[in-house]
Amino acid sequence: MNRKKKTTITDIARKLNTTPSTVSRALADHHRISDEMKKAVWEMVEKMNYQPNSIASALRKGKSNIIGVIVPTSDRQFFASFIRGIEEIVRDEGYHLMICQSDDQYKKEKSSIDTLLNIRVDGIIASVAKETSDISHFQKVKNLGVPLVLYDRVIESLDVNMVISDDYLGAYQGVVHLIEQGCRRIAHFAGKQHIHIYQNRLKGYLQALEDHNLDVDEELIIESDLIQNTYRIVQTGYQMGKKLMKLPQPPDGLFSSSDFAAIGAIGYFKESGIAIPDEIALVGYSNDFSASVIEPGRTSLDQHTIRMGNLAAEQFLKQARTKPEKFLSQKTLLTPELIVRESSLKKVAEKPSP
Amino acid sequence: MNRKKKTTITDIARKLNTTPSTVSRALADHHRISDEMKKAVWEMVEKMNYQPNSIASALRKGKSNIIGVIVPTSDRQFFASFIRGIEEIVRDEGYHLMICQSDDQYKKEKSSIDTLLNIRVDGIIASVAKETSDISHFQKVKNLGVPLVLYDRVIESLDVNMVISDDYLGAYQGVVHLIEQGCRRIAHFAGKQHIHIYQNRLKGYLQALEDHNLDVDEELIIESDLIQNTYRIVQTGYQMGKKLMKLPQPPDGLFSSSDFAAIGAIGYFKESGIAIPDEIALVGYSNDFSASVIEPGRTSLDQHTIRMGNLAAEQFLKQARTKPEKFLSQKTLLTPELIVRESSLKKVAEKPSP
DNA sequence: CATCCTAGCGCAATCCTTTGCATGATATTC
DNA sequence: GAATATCATGCAAAGGATTGCGCTAGGATG
Numbered sequence: 001m002n003r004k005k006k007t008t009i010t011d012i013a014r015k016l017n018t019t020p021s022t023v024s025r026a027l028a029d030h031h032r033i034s035d036e037m038k039k040a041v042w043e044m045v046e047k048m049n050y051q052p053n054s055i056a057s058a059l060r061k062g063k064s065n066i067i068g069v070i071v072p073t074s075d076r077q078f079f080a081s082f083i084r085g086i087e088e089i090v091r092d093e094g095y096h097l098m099i100c101q102s103d104d105q106y107k108k109e110k111s112s113i114d115t116l117l118n119i120r121v122d123g124i125i126a127s128v129a130k131e132t133s134d135i136s137h138f139q140k141v142k143n144l145g146v147p148l149v150l151y152d153r154v155i156e157s158l159d160v161n162m163v164i165s166d167d168y169l170g171a172y173q174g175v176v177h178l179i180e181q182g183c184r185r186i187a188h189f190a191g192k193q194h195i196h197i198y199q200n201r202l203k204g205y206l207q208a209l210e211d212h213n214l215d216v217d218e219e220l221i222i223e224s225d226l227i228q229n230t231y232r233i234v235q236t237g238y239q240m241g242k243k244l245m246k247l248p249q250p251p252d253g254l255f256s257s258s259d260f261a262a263i264g265a266i267g268y269f270k271e272s273g274i275a276i277p278d279e280i281a282l283v284g285y286s287n288d289f290s291a292s293v294i295e296p297g298r299t300s301l302d303q304h305t306i307r308m309g310n311l312a313a314e315q316f317l318k319q320a321r322t323k324p325e326k327f328l329s330q331k332t333l334l335t336p337e338l339i340v341r342e343s344s345l346k347k348v349a350e351k352p353s354p
Numbered sequence: 355m356n357r358k359k360k361t362t363i364t365d366i367a368r369k370l371n372t373t374p375s376t377v378s379r380a381l382a383d384h385h386r387i388s389d390e391m392k393k394a395v396w397e398m399v400e401k402m403n404y405q406p407n408s409i410a411s412a413l414r415k416g417k418s419n420i421i422g423v424i425v426p427t428s429d430r431q432f433f434a435s436f437i438r439g440i441e442e443i444v445r446d447e448g449y450h451l452m453i454c455q456s457d458d459q460y461k462k463e464k465s466s467i468d469t470l471l472n473i474r475v476d477g478i479i480a481s482v483a484k485e486t487s488d489i490s491h492f493q494k495v496k497n498l499g500v501p502l503v504l505y506d507r508v509i510e511s512l513d514v515n516m517v518i519s520d521d522y523l524g525a526y527q528g529v530v531h532l533i534e535q536g537c538r539r540i541a542h543f544a545g546k547q548h549i550h551i552y553q554n555r556l557k558g559y560l561q562a563l564e565d566h567n568l569d570v571d572e573e574l575i576i577e578s579d580l581i582q583n584t585y586r587i588v589q590t591g592y593q594m595g596k597k598l599m600k601l602p603q604p605p606d607g608l609f610s611s612s613d614f615a616a617i618g619a620i621g622y623f624k625e626s627g628i629a630i631p632d633e634i635a636l637v638g639y640s641n642d643f644s645a646s647v648i649e650p651g652r653t654s655l656d657q658h659t660i661r662m663g664n665l666a667a668e669q670f671l672k673q674a675r676t677k678p679e680k681f682l683s684q685k686t687l688l689t690p691e692l693i694v695r696e697s698s699l700k701k702v703a704e705k706p707s708p
Numbered sequence: 709c710a711t712c713c714t715a716g717c718g719c720a721a722t723c724c725t726t727t728g729c730a731t732g733a734t735a736t737t738c
Numbered sequence: 739g740a741a742t743a744t745c746a747t748g749c750a751a752a753g754g755a756t757t758g759c760g761c762t763a764g765g766a767t768g
Contacts, residue, residue, distance in 0.1 A: 006498075008724055019748055024726060034746060054472040055413045056724035059753050064409065066452075066473075073434075080427075080434065087455065096469055098420075099453045101441065115450055118408040119420075144360075230643060263647050270649070289584060293617050294648050295624070362754055373718050378756060386716060410754035413723050 007048045015044055027052070058120065066096050067316060068116035070126035072104045072153070072227070077288055078305050079127075082151070085309015086125060093317065095122070104227060106131040113137045123147035123316045128155055130195060130227045147319040149312045153197060161315040163308055163332040167197045170301040170336035171204025174283040175255050177299070177338055179212050181281050181346045183253030187220035187244050189237065189261045191227070198226065201257045201285070220244070220251050226258040237264020245274060252280055253344075259284040259291060259300055266294065266343070281344040297341030304334055361402045369398055381406070412474065420450050421670060422470035424480035426458045426507070426581070431643055432659050433481075436505070439663015440479060447671065449476070458581055460485040467491045477501035477670045482509055484549060484581045501673040503666045507551060515669040517662055517686040521551045524655040524690035525558025528637040529609050531653070531692055533566050535635050535700045537607030541574040541598050543591065543615045545581070552580065555611045555639070574598070574605050580612040591618020599628060606634055607698075613638040613645060613654055620648065620697070635698040651695030658688055 009023040016023070018037070026033045026041035044050070058064040067090060071079040087097060098121065100112035109129045114137075116124055124141055128150065135155050141148045142160055149161040178186050188205045191198030202221070209216055222240045226233055237256070241264060244251055256262040262284035269276055276282060276296050284291060287302035311332050319327055363377040370377070372391070380387045380395035398404070412418040421444060425433040441451060452475065454466035463483045468491075470478055478495055482504065489509050495502045496514055503515040532540050542559045545552030556575070563570055576594045580587060591610070595618060598605055610616040616638035623630055630636060630650050638645060641656035665686050673681055 010724075020725070021727075021749080022747055024724095025747090028726090032744095032746060037746080051468070052472055053413075053474065053724055055409060055418065055474050056753090057726075059407075059409045059413050059755095060724080060726045062753075084455070096473075097453065099451065101438070114405070118406055119450075120407065120409050231646070234647060267647065290644050290647065292585070293588060293621070293644065363756095364754075374755070375719080375757075376717060378754095379717090382756090386714095388716060391716080407754055410723090411756075413725095414754080414756045416723070 006053070007050045008053065009050070012041065012044045012048060012050060015048070016040055062120070063122055064120045065094055066098050066119065066121045067313075068112075068121040068124045068126075069097050069099045070102055070109060070112050070116075070124065071099065072102050072127055072129055076230075078152075078286060078303070081305040082309040082312075085306040085311075086313040087309075088306070089310050089313035090317070102129045104129045104131055106134070110137045113141060117141065117144065117146065121146070123149070123320060125149045125151060125312050125316060127152045129153075130192070133194075145324050147316050149315050149319075151308060151312050153195060156196060159329050161312075161319060161329050161331070163311045163315060163334065165197075165303045165308065166333045166335050167200035168204040168207075170285065170303075170338075171201040171255065171257075172208045173204075173336070173338045174285070174299075174301055175205050175208035176212070177340065178253040178255060178281055178283055178344060179208065179214070181253070181277070181344055183251075183281050184214060185217065185220065185249065185251040186214070186253035186255060187222070187251035189226070189240055189254070189256040189258060189265070190221055190223045191257045192225055193223065195227070198257055205255055217249075219247060224261070226261060230260050233258055233260040234264040234267070237261030238268045239264070241265030241268035242272075245269070245272065245280075250280075254280055254282045256282070256284050259286045259288040259298065262298060262300075262343075263290060263294060266296075266298070277342065277344050277346050281346060283338075283344050287339050291339070291341065296343045299341045299344035300339055301336040302339050303336050308334055360407070361404045362407065363404070366395065366398045366402060366404060369402070370394055416474065417476055418474045419448055420452050420473065420475045421667075422466075422475040422478045422480075423451050423453045424456055424463060424466050424470075424478065425453065426456050426481055426483055430584075432506075432640060432657070435659040436663040436666075439660040439665075440667040441663075442660070443664050443667035444671070456483045458484045460488070464491045467495060471495065471498065471500065475500070477503070477674060479503045479505065479666050479670060481506045483507075484546070487548075499678050501670050503669045503673075505662060505666050507549060510550065513683050515666075515673060515684050517665045517669060517688065519551075519657045519662065520687045520689050521554035522558040522561075524639065524657075524692075525555040525609065525611075526562045527558075527690070527692045528639070528653075528655055529559050529562035530566070531694065532607040532609060532635055532637055532698060533562065533568070535607070535631070535698055537605075537635055538568060539571065539574065539603065539605040540568070540607035540609060541576070541605035543580070543594055543608070543610040543612060543619070544575055544577045545611045546579055547577065549581070552611055559609055571603075573601060578615070580615060584614050587612055587614040588618040588621070591615030592622045593618070595619030595622035596626075599623075599626065599634075604634075608634055608636045610636070610638050613640045613642040613652065616652060616654075616697075617644060617648060620650075620652070631696065631698050631700050635700060637692075637698050641693050645693070645695065650697045653695045653698035654693055655690040656693050657690050662688055 009020045013020045013023045023041050026038045069083060102109035102112055106129055109132055123146060138158055151163045154162045154164055175186060190202045193199050206216060224236050254265060262282060269280060274280060284298050284300040287300040291298040291300045315330060363374045367374045367377045377395055380392045423437060456463035456466055460483055463486055477500060489512060492512055505517045508516045508518055529540060544556050547553050560570060578590050608619060616636060623634060628634060638652050638654040641654040645652040645654045669684060
């Protein structure tokens with residue numbers, strides 16, 4: 001309809017018989033501008049319904065007030081709350097978020113970074129796609145001096161800010177819990193080992209066994225792709241659960257690196273009349289919403305994703321305020337919290353030993 | 355570290371002994387530029403690692419290639435796949451998404467719109483916050499001539515593009531299905547009635563009953579806030595389920611406007627030994643992921659959210675390509691699909707096949 | 709041979725804000 | 739009362755890409 005020309009500070013200046021510079025300074029609350037002038041400007045701003053053109057501002061200042069966030073996929077609760085965590089922190093600082101999905105594809109990740117760089121974002125917060133092995137695009141961000149924070153799936157070799165969940169410790173806690181519940185043959189659904197988080201979870205699992213003098217049985221460790229369509233992971237979990245229970249010596253405990261694989265396994269156990277947790281106790285990972293509503297309630301590791309977002313945002317802010325030459329990268333480890341539910345709570349464990 | 359100055363087209367022009375205009379046109383593949391020149395420019399672009407400054411471009415062209423998307427909250431699968439649906443379409447057109455969360459608060463919604471307008475987005479795709487009653491901010495977008503597409507929770511009175519799910523029909527289908535399964539006293543978990551989608555679902559419910567000569571019992575219709583923290587909705591569902599079954603004449607069917615409320619109710623039914631679907635058959639809404647993994651599998655209405663995103667994006671593109679004076683708003687209704695699972699499939703109701 | 713056309717490119721203005729420096733007017737100091 | 743400080747504002751140049759218009763050289767046309 002009436003695609004009006006938007007009012008600019010020049011328009012305002014004209015009306016007030018002054019110059020754009022003064023208006024600009026008045027709006028920025030510059031100390032060298034008189035209170036009357038400021039008042040007059042603000043009145044005119046209201047009257048003419050002025051909306052600052054942040055594009056022009058960004059061009060001049062060389063800063064867009066936008067933070068680029070790259071998520072592998074926003075389908076997971078994890079990323080949704082992580083983003084929320086970032087927003088909580090940066091909103092008051094006047095930053096806004098531009099969210100890109102890499103869909104775990106290297107190509108999309110690279111092109112997202114290019115786009116973000118093109119619009120001159122003030123920083124990038126990213127989790128690395130599962131496909132990615134060439135990291136030159138991240139290197140480029142760093143070389144350009146654009147603040148970069150990696151989270152969750154990171155590249156250890158890159159000297160940048162990182163905020164990650166302590167997957168090793170999480171896994172360790174989960175497995176120790178199973179051991180304390182009386183499990184002696186604990187299986188593990190592992191993720192692809194070129195991804196750090198899954199590597200660390202496996203390590204935590206192994207360490208927990210070792211610390212309790214339990215043997216490691218390779219048969220009980222099943223590796224699969226835990227980063228893909230949720231429904232497929234559930235199916236895979238079902239199959240893996242089946243495979244485990246068909247073993248000559250089936251396990252009595254299961255630590256799954258994915259909540260969704262755990263769901264699949266639970267599905268199989270229930271279907272086959274295998275009692276949870278009595279015949280097999282189970283711990284998942286991520287504390288997905290479903291953990292509390294699927295029976296039996298699923299013990300899982302909460303990663304405090306909102307807090308993770310908070311921290312990532314804070315690291316960004318810190319770096320943005322630091323001169324590049326003074327900057328030191330920082331790695332924050334968040335401890336996951338074991339949320340115990342019925343899937344791992346053996347009633348027998350309450351009995352005093354005879 | 356080495357925060358290099360980025361190369362500009364002026365730099366390239368200098369190297370090639372030409373002018374920025376020529377470089378600009380060469381990059382845009384302008385027909386008045388010779389092929390040799392284009393080639394030379396592209397080579398130099400590679401060599402000097404030129405990255406276009408989209409800020410400057412946006413300022414000059416008055417177009418940012420960014421679409422603003424406002425979601426009430428990204429915690430729900432709904433919005434995640436909706437966003438994916440938009441991206442699928444606009445990615446190839448060179449558009450990018452800026453996602454803002456209103457958290458269902460009027461204030462945040464209004465401020466998000468202001469921000470988006472400030473960065474001169476090329477269009478806005480939004481779902482209205484549950485709190486919103488004053489719609490002047492949307493009116494403003496429209497008056498400014500910025501393409502606006504409303505989805506899911508829309509404002510019917512506004513003459514803008516809309517893409518919505520046919521909630522009336524969805525509810526109707528769900529309830530008819532319950533009737534066909536033999537239910538005669540069907541309860542309904544309704545959402546707050548000032549929100550269109552819940553109003554329409556209630557209407558669909560009522561119409562289905564009427565069309566099958568079933569009486570409406572006010573006691574069986576419970577209204578509650580279905581837009582809030584997921585865990586709370588589940589709890590509310592539990593309580594409402596309990597309330598229903600304590601009735602002198604409890605229902606034999608339940609149509610819930612929310613999948614999560616349905617989960618809560620299922621929780622209560624299972625706990626109390628009420629058989630699903632035999633004593634009470636149940637249909638939810640949204641076909642959330644959990645529908646397929648919580649037992650019993652939950653019959654629900656799939657809203658085809660990715661497709662909804664596709665359509666919203668297409669409507670935006672169409673409007674963006676149309677002159678404002680030629681533009682006619684369009685309302686697209688998507689038919690939800692009933693996904694039948696065990697929660698409503700009474701064994702007795704063996705279907706007579708043709 | 710004069711005129712017209714066209715391909716290929718340059719000039720300079722434009723988009724709107726921001727900001728270093730200059731200016732003029734008071735106010736303060738010695 | 740002259741010199742300096744302070745205040746409030748103006749001037750003009752960025753910032754990088756785009757674009758209408760103008761210019762030139764060469765070929766085509768009559």
